[in-house]
Amino acid sequence: MATEFNLKLLTPSKSRDEVKSTSVVIPGSQGYMTILPDHAALISELGIGEMVVTHSGNSKTDKYFLSGGFLEVIGDNVFVMAEHIELDSEIDVSTAKKTLEEVTSQLSKGSKSPEELTKLSGQLKEAEYRIKIGS
Amino acid sequence: MANLKDIKRRIGSVKSTQKITNAMKLVSAAKFARANAAVLASRPYSEAFSGMVGRLLATVGSNFESGLLKAQEEQKVLLVILATDRGLCGGLNSNLFKRAGQFIEEKASSGVEVEIFACGRRAISYSKKINNRCVEKRERVLEKPNVEEAQELCASFLKDFDESYQSVYVLYPKFNSALDQTAEVEQILPMTLESTTDDDSVNEGDIIVEPDFSQFIDGLLRRKLLGSVYSALLNGAASEHGARMTAMDSATSNAQDVIKKLTLQYNRARQAAITTELTEIISGAEALN
Numbered sequence: 572m573a574t575e576f577n578l579k580l581l582t583p584s585k586s587r588d589e590v591k592s593t594s595v596v597i598p599g600s601q602g603y604m605t606i607l608p609d610h611a612a613l614i615s616e617l618g619i620g621e622m623v624v625t626h627s628g629n630s631k632t633d634k635y636f637l638s639g640g641f642l643e644v645i646g647d648n649v650f651v652m653a654e655h656i657e658l659d660s661e662i663d664v665s666t667a668k669k670t671l672e673e674v675t676s677q678l679s680k681g682s683k684s685p686e687e688l689t690k691l692s693g694q695l696k697e698a699e700y701r702i703k704i705g706s
Numbered sequence: 707m708a709n710l711k712d713i714k715r716r717i718g719s720v721k722s723t724q725k726i727t728n729a730m731k732l733v734s735a736a737k738f739a740r741a742n743a744a745v746l747a748s749r750p751y752s753e754a755f756s757g758m759v760g761r762l763l764a765t766v767g768s769n770f771e772s773g774l775l776k777a778q779e780e781q782k783v784l785l786v787i788l789a790t791d792r793g794l795c796g797g798l799n800s801n802l803f804k805r806a807g808q809f810i811e812e813k814a815s816s817g818v819e820v821e822i823f824a825c826g827r828r829a830i831s832y833s834k835k836i837n838n839r840c841v842e843k844r845e846r847v848l849e850k851p852n853v854e855e856a857q858e859l860c861a862s863f864l865k866d867f868d869e870s871y872q873s874v875y876v877l878y879p880k881f882n883s884a885l886d887q888t889a890e891v892e893q894i895l896p897m898t899l900e901s902t903t904d905d906d907s908v909n910e911g912d913i914i915v916e917p918d919f920s921q922f923i924d925g926l927l928r929r930k931l932l933g934s935v936y937s938a939l940l941n942g943a944a945s946e947h948g949a950r951m952t953a954m955d956s957a958t959s960n961a962q963d964v965i966k967k968l969t970l971q972y973n974r975a976r977q978a979a980i981t982t983e984l985t986e987i988i989s990g991a992e993a994l995n
Contacts, residue, residue, distance in 0.1 A: 579754065583853050583936050586750035601917050612913040614762050616922040640929070643758045645913075650754045654853070654929075 573608040575627035578649045580635070580656050587656070593630070595649065596623040597642060606642075606649055613644040617653055619696045621704050634659040636704045638697050655697075662705030671698040710979065713972040717965060724961035730794065731954035738884060738947035744851070745881065745940045752933055759930065763899060765913040770899075770920060773868060774927045777896045782819045784841070784863070784871045785809060785891075788878040788942040789829035791846055795946055796953035798879055798887060799828045805889035806877055810838065821871070823863075848946055851939035853932070859939075860932050867895045878938040884948035894934055897927055 578592040596605045598620030606613075622635040640653030674695045683691065787806055789799050810820045822840045824830045825847040833840035842862065847855070863874050874895035879887040 579750070581751040581754055583748055583751050583856075583933060584744065585747055599916060600922065613916065614758060614765075614913055615916040616925060639925075641755075641758060641926070643754070643761070645761065650758065652751055652755050652758070 573647055576606075576608050576610075576644075576647045576649050578624060579651065581650065581652045582640075582654065582656050590624065591627040592624050592649075593627045594625045595651075596621075597651065598622065598637060599642070606644060608647075610644045610649075612646075613642070615642045616640075617642055617651070619693070620700055622651070622656070634704055636662055636697075636701050638700075657701070659704050662701050664702055664705040667698045667701035667705065670694060671702065674698060710972065710975050713968055713975060717968045717972065720961050720964050720968065724958055724965070727954045727957040727961060731951055731958060734947045734951040734954060738944065738951050741940065741944040741947050745937075745944050748937060748940055752937060755930070755933060759899070759926070761913060762915065762919070762926075764909065766915060766919045770923050772923045772927055774864075774895065774897050774924065774931070775899060776868070778872045780813075780816075780818045780872045782821065782871055783813060783873045783875060784823055784866065785820050786823040786859075786863070786874065786876045787825060787829040787832070788847060788876065788938060789824075789826035789832070790848055790942075790946045791827040793828065794953060795950040798945060798949040799832075801887075802829075802877060802879055802889045803832050805891065806832070807836070809875070809877065809891055810836075825859075848939065848943045851936070851943050853936060856932055856936035856939055860928070860935050863895060863935075864928075864931075871895075876935070876938050878942045879945035879949075881941040881944040881948065885952055887945040887949055892934065892938065894931060897931060899927075 575591045575593050578590050578595060580587040580590075594605055594607050596603060598618045600616040600618040603620065604615070617637065617640045619638045622637040624633045624635065625631070626633070636655065636657045636659070637651070637653050638655040640651070643650045643652070674691055678691055678695070785806065787802065789802055793799070806822075813820050820838065822829075822833045822838050823842045823844075824833045824840050825844045827845055830840070830843050830845070844859075847859075867874055873893055875891050875893050877889060877891050880890040881887055
């Protein structure tokens, strides 16, 4: 029985080094889930939220902001392919705060088409999570 | 034979041109290294993504549909040309435009109208020259390609797909190496979902898919589209700098050849002048005797 798995965090512009991990909590599009070693093969859509990675060996945890993409578990390999993956220390909180203000003021003004609303609420959620995780 | 002063001036001017081309070569080399690193950095993601799509298709079977997959008979198509803003990059742009001309002719012969989405100043002037309808223009697309820019481009392609255009094609310089770029036309819309892996280990129903595939197929396709547009942008940027680096390198060595030839000419002219002078002095002295 495996006690750890290889976790690969990938974005279109950057791939992080593979880490050995014992558990990862990840925001699926339908809610949070935890992947443990020996998980069944799974493909899932991801949402916006906080990802917590527990490193194998020292049980240290890392928090990441994650937005949009897919998760694939195949054997001992876990691939997280997301649009944004940011470690908590890398998050630009001041920009996120600015975005939050802009989006809130836009939302309070006038009526919006459904597409605009989806886009704005996505941005709002991203900004909120960035601030929460980053500060 | 040109006089000494003229030759000296020409040597000076060629030397300063050489300095410029050499500086451009160095700048392009640095930019090329960065662009090349970006191409390499995007590879693990795209490989993992296509691997996942392959396994996903194997497990869900062929029971899905999406507006982005709907192929219709072509009447009007959009051709996106990714060209550079500045010249001095060898035959990169002219090869692209030659391929664009071919493409437009091919489509015209089967009665399909082609409209152009020009990215980069060179593409804009090309579309003016051939008088084809240019529906949108963008500048400085290849300068610093990033995901946000690719996203924005995707959104504008998707906006008119299906209503105005039955297909969208992207023409970009595919990056093979710093010396070799090929003009490539890729159909990006409608998309095709094909199992790309030869992995036979996955059978229908082997993988848990969450939520139901029909709920996220559109999201998956959009991300796939984004991936191909982003990779076209990265390829374009790497090709541009690679081509400019090579072009400037050969310009620098050509300038060296010209300088060598001119220096030879200069020395010959100088020697001839000395010889004439000497003859004059000697004959002058002899006349006095």
